Amino acid sequence: MTVDDLITSMLRDEGGFQKAFLNILDEELGMSLCEFCKAAQISQSTMYKVMEGGREPNLRTVRQVVKTIRLLQPKNDERFIAIIAASNALESIPSSITVQDMVIHVHEYPVATLEDAIIAAVRAERDGALGVVCAPIVAPTVERILSIPVSRVIPTASIHVAIEKLTESF
Numbered sequence: 323m324t325v326d327d328l329i330t331s332m333l334r335d336e337g338g339f340q341k342a343f344l345n346i347l348d349e350e351l352g353m354s355l356c357e358f359c360k361a362a363q364i365s366q367s368t369m370y371k372v373m374e375g376g377r378e379p380n381l382r383t384v385r386q387v388v389k390t391i392r393l394l395q396p397k398n399d400e401r402f403i404a405i406i407a408a409s410n411a412l413e414s415i416p417s418s419i420t421v422q423d424m425v426i427h428v429h430e431y432p433v434a435t436l437e438d439a440i441i442a443a444v445r446a447e448r449d450g451a452l453g454v455v456c457a458p459i460v461a462p463t464v465e466r467i468l469s470i471p472v473s474r475v476i477p478t479a480s481i482h483v484a485i486e487k488l489t490e491s492f
Contacts, residue, residue, distance in 0.1 A: 404446030
């Protein structure tokens, strides 16, 4: 069971969060609720109330649970950063970059609209991206949705090139 299954269960059925979360604790993480609360820095009383059905988890709690599950789940060895941009902007992007003696793979997520960019950001996080690089216009929205870092790319060189091309037509 994955974090996506947890969220789907939470939205689909009343009590779905509790069932899916217990499944993840037992089968995926092999830890007790107490151990998870310590790792997640969530109060045990809050989680016990949620798990007993006394209350639904609030958004902050769900975010912390999701973030902690992702940190604790066994990871794919491939580390990657997601680049979300128009197809033509992705043409010169390398497939990997070495940073501090660590190879970071780059996965491209081509988009045509702001809506596509938001969907691509969610998909990139679900795919296991360490972070997302995207345009400043979509970054504030993406930052609110994702639990991974978001970096804004500010294409100053391409702006100069675009202005030069426009002035040629005057």
